[in-house]
Amino acid sequence: MQMTPLIAVHMSAAITAVVLGPFALWARLGRTTRPRLHRALGYAWVTCMVAAAVSAVFIRDFQLPNVAGYTPIHVFVPVTFFYLYKAFAHLLRGNIQGHRSNMQGLYISACVVAGAFTLLPRRYLGHLIWSDWLGWI
Secondary structure, X not given: OOXXXXXXXXXXXXXXXXXXXXXXXXXXXXOOOOHHHHHHHHHHHHHHHHHHHHHHHOOOOOOOOOEOOEOHHHHHHHHHHHHHHHHHHHHHHOOHHHHHHHHHHHHHHHHHXXXXXXXXXXXXXXXHHHHHHOOOO
C-alpha cells in the first residue's frame, strides 16, 4: 500500500481529531468552563471524525486479513457514527452526562484504540514508522 490522496485525507483528519479531542474535552472540565471554546473545538473534532470515518470506508487492504478488502479496524466506522448519533441525541435531550460519556468513549475507542491498531507493523502507518523511519523492523 502506498500514500494516496485518500489515505492522506484520512490520516490528516484522524491525527487532527486525536490532537483536538483532549482540548475539546478539557474546555468543559474544572472550575472554569469554556462553553464557546468547547463548542468550537467540538464541531472541529466531529468534522474530523466524520471525515476520517467516511474516508476509511474507501480505504481497503487486500493484504491483511479482510472481508472484501475491509479489515477488522473498519469496525470503528459504524461505531463512530453510532456514538456520534448517540452523543448528539443526548445533547438534544439535555442529558449532558450522557453526551460527555459518549464523547469520551468515542475518543478512547475511535482515536486511541484505533490509533494504536494503526501502529501495528503490518499496517501502512506502522510500517512507515517502525520500518522506514526508525529502521527497527
